[in-house]
Amino acid sequence: QVLVAGSANVDYVVRAPHIPTPGETVLGGDLTIVPGGKGANQAVAAARSSGAATVMLAALGNDAAAETLERSLAGAGVLLHAVRSNSPTGAALITVSETGENAITVAPGANMALAPTDLPDLAGIAWLVLQLETPIDTVTAFAQAARTAGVKVLLNTAPARALPAELLAAVDVLVANEEELACVAGEDGSIADRLATIGTSIAIVTLGARGSCALANGVFHLQPAFGVRAIDTTAAGDTFCGALAGALGQGQLLPEAMRFASAAAALATTRAGAQSSIPVRDEVERLIAG
Numbered sequence: 001q002v003l004v005a006g007s008a009n010v011d012y013v014v015r016a017p018h019i020p021t022p023g024e025t026v027l028g029g030d031l032t033i034v035p036g037g038k039g040a041n042q043a044v045a046a047a048r049s050s051g052a053a054t055v056m057l058a059a060l061g062n063d064a065a066a067e068t069l070e071r072s073l074a075g076a077g078v079l080l081h082a083v084r085s086n087s088p089t090g091a092a093l094i095t096v097s098e099t100g101e102n103a104i105t106v107a108p109g110a111n112m113a114l115a116p117t118d119l120p121d122l123a124g125i126a127w128l129v130l131q132l133e134t135p136i137d138t139v140t141a142f143a144q145a146a147r148t149a150g151v152k153v154l155l156n157t158a159p160a161r162a163l164p165a166e167l168l169a170a171v172d173v174l175v176a177n178e179e180e181l182a183c184v185a186g187e188d189g190s191i192a193d194r195l196a197t198i199g200t201s202i203a204i205v206t207l208g209a210r211g212s213c214a215l216a217n218g219v220f221h222l223q224p225a226f227g228v229r230a231i232d233t234t235a236a237g238d239t240f241c242g243a244l245a246g247a248l249g250q251g252q253l254l255p256e257a258m259r260f261a262s263a264a265a266a267l268a269t270t271r272a273g274a275q276s277s278i279p280v281r282d283e284v285e286r287l288i289a290g
């Protein structure tokens, strides 16, 4: 089983002619309300794209937004282990301009209530997937508990921030995009050199349409991106991480698992939205088969 512990948000998205400047009011289109949050996106990706048995640990409020997330996770076959908080469910207020730029304000709400003591029993869990939208002390405590229990830890270092050494020491697979890699390993030197400074047995950087690279126990591996017509890259990184964890959890070796994750992420860019854009396993296998 894969356990994803982390954030769950509802995204409130409106398209507008342009992003408002301070003090300005802009009339936009209709509001769309969609389930998101890096943790929940990754759980949906693990379950839906790879078919791996997936459990999600998240802190939710007692509100309609929590129900939106519960429905989305259940629909993807994710077993939800919810911690109830008196704060509202996490929310992201997103304005998308005509030119495709966005401006996002996140109200983390209940996500900040996820505590070290909330980790469920790890019996039967092979992989723990973490991101950085919940308190860093909680993320660190979860990683350390997993390490002690012999559970492998995949950390997606998003959103970008520097990491405490004790967190890194408990991580097996680190996945960063270019900006996050700069934060964790600086901007000087080749990608391979920078991945090597991280010190986890496997370090992976995703490079958008240029694919992804891994340094795995000293061996460099390059996975090109699949050629698709990308229309919305929201949740590409989350789909990559969730599908990668699912594939590794099913016993795939790293090169195979990276190919699988790349195909799943490529398909997610061909559709609008976050969780709703994540493909099912059949589609991923068809893209890989060519």
Ligand code: ADP
Binding pocket: 177, 178, 205, 206, 207, 208, 209, 210, 211, 212, 224, 225, 226, 227, 228, 230, 233, 234, 235, 236, 237, 238, 240, 261, 262, 263, 265, 266, 269
């Ligand atoms: P993030 O969304 O976290 O910034 P990336 O943009 O690096 O992450 O995308 C993650 C992965 O998604 C990439 O490594 C690649 O496999 C896939 N991907 C992203 N953009 C495209 C694209 N335009 N075409 C094909 N695959 C893509």
